[in-house]
Amino acid sequence: MRAAIVEEFGPPEVVHVRDTAVPRLKPGAVLVRVAAAAVTSGDARIRGAHFPPGFGSVSRLVFGLRRPRRPILGGVFSGTVEAVGARVQGIAVGDEVCGMTGAAMGTHAEYVAVPAKKLAHKPASVTHEQAAGVLFGGSAALHFLRAANTGPGSTVLVIGASGAIGTNAVQLAKHLGATVTAVTSGANAGFVTGLGADDTVDYTTTGLDDLDRRFDVVLDAVGTLDRHSAPSLLADGGTAVLAVASLGDNVFARGGVKAGVASERAEDFSTLVGLVADGVLRVVIEEVVDLDEIVAAHRRVDSGHKVGNLVVRC
Template sequence: MRAVIVDRYGPPAVARITELPSPVPRPDQVLVRVAAAAVTSGDARIRAASFPAGMSLPGRLALGVRGPRNRVLGIVVSGTVAAVGQAVTAFAVGDEVAGMTGARMGTHAELVAVEAKRLVRKPGGIPHDAAAAAIFGGATALHFLHAVADLLPGQDVLVIGASGAVGTSAVQLARIAGGRVTGVASDRNVALLHRLGVDEHVDYGTTDPVSLGQRFDVIIDAVGTLTPASARALVREGGTAVLAAASLWQMLQARGPVKVGPAPGSPALVERLLPLLERGELDPVIQQTLPLADIAEAYRIVDSGRKVGNIVVRP
């Protein structure tokens, strides 16, 4: 099968197409023929070994010292079941599925073996590109807004990095839940954010979110703008501020209303997202869809820091 491998950490050019043996599913796994996969900020950080401050050594010890042990990156997949392991009863060959592979990664390829428990059925009305685009940011935003922050209708929500994968989903999901949303992003994305449902837009090029003079019930900082101290200054009593891109030092400082840490990416979150996509309530916001062979270009877009929404590759 054709797959993208990363043998060593480095710039986008280290990701290259090669031929690998097709994976054989274990008894509890499903072999998925990949129709679309996302190229996320998480994939880019692993490729470049660009870990949050203080996390470089733990990151390399966990993932690989000179390059990732799992050479095929990618955690999001939408595709069709090509084979099932002996113990799998939930899926059959030909079923359309979507989900996240977790630490095993492997979706930047024509085929990927995934634990059946990590996948859900993809409704036929959702294009594979849309499913692949929405899952990472959408599941992350759902977890932060509801499981962590317990968002209630009528609350004020601040989303920093509102034009990215997590941010575009957070804006829409907060609006769907009845929140009043302020989105922080570049002024060039103001039309997009208003289309997605923000009540107010803040241009980070001219306004520091810390200086807004307003407090919020829920804060999602998807890009690492806030510190625990500045987040406390912005969050209302009883509210929650989530720092999704915190450094090790910030993780150690986080307490009280300030929360840090990754989202679990569980299939239950994906199952909540897909009906919203199917009904047209959630826009997956795809900046570009590229062939798998153009993976280096996909990474260059992500690395630029100017990505809007999501980048999708097709094998």
């Protein structure tokens, strides 16, 4: 099969597309012919060994000391079942499925082997590109909004509202009944308003310290805040969730500030693609590229200015 291989940490140019072996199928796993996969900030972070403060040594132990332990990156996919393991039930060859692979990665390839419990069936009305585009940011946004008990009447501030997590957070918060203020560039203000934001803050002209409002929920999707600065934006009893946090914030965040890794659950994948099928959730995809263009996709992620998601056809 063809796959995007990363054999050393470094810039986007370390990614090379070439032939490699099809993954072996274990009894509880499913072999999926990948139709579309996402290229995310997580992929770029691993490829470049650019980890949040304090996580350098720990992340190298997990992902590889001198080179990536798993050379095929990508943690999100949508495709068609090619084969099923002997112990798999409820999934058949030919089913269209989507999911996430976590630390196992491997989705930037023509085939990926995935534990059956990590899969969700894809509705026929949802394209493979949409399914691959919604899961990374959507599952993170859903996890963090739930962690902050977002619900009807909540006031929510989304920092990084035009990114993969932010575009989903704006829409999901509105779906949960919240009033949403989106922090983004002035150029993207109209765009996030179209997603449902009730108000916008242009971070290029207005600092968060200048805001005269406080919020029940603050979701920082880009690492602007820490455990010390976040409380100043909270209303009484509010919760700030740091999607990109240092090791210190993960360990020592207390009270109204939460940090940690978002869960990856098949039931959440089903919820998200169901919302897409129902027209409730719009999947924001900046560009869909072929596997041979994956280096350019990594460059765009590295720029920090992509809007929504980048999807690669495998």
